[in-house]
Amino acid sequence: MNLDDNRKALVELANYKMPFGKFKDRYLIDVPEYYYTWYRQKGFPEGKLGRMMQQMHEIKINGLEEFIYNIRKEFKRK
Template sequence: MNPQDLELLLVRQMPFGKHKGVIIADLPANYLGWFAREGFPKGEIGRLLTLMYELDHNNLKGLLQPLRRP
């Protein structure tokens, strides 16, 4: 993981699926869990979804709060 990925979680939108347009950091836990079971996509979006899943699963979403823009 690189530090810029944490910032990307707060600006990159989900490009497809049920939650298209939702910021990755705001995706529901059950949706992230579905990807964890079924497989994450390849590329940047998959890397970011994997990171968000790990943060959510380990109850570390609070680490993103200081990075959120007002």
């Protein structure tokens, strides 16, 4: 993955919304950490969403939420 691919992946992660459940239509960054922790224990979904949820869990447990908020503000999808 090159730098441009990483940038695109971060922009997508910052603008991605939960497609189902209790937090449907909320940005992944706005889903509470406990939800990701529960999925970590039970198993993340397969595929792209599962990978993004794992990434968001790591971001949240490392206190990097502001980084994602800044990306979303800078590169808001229309």
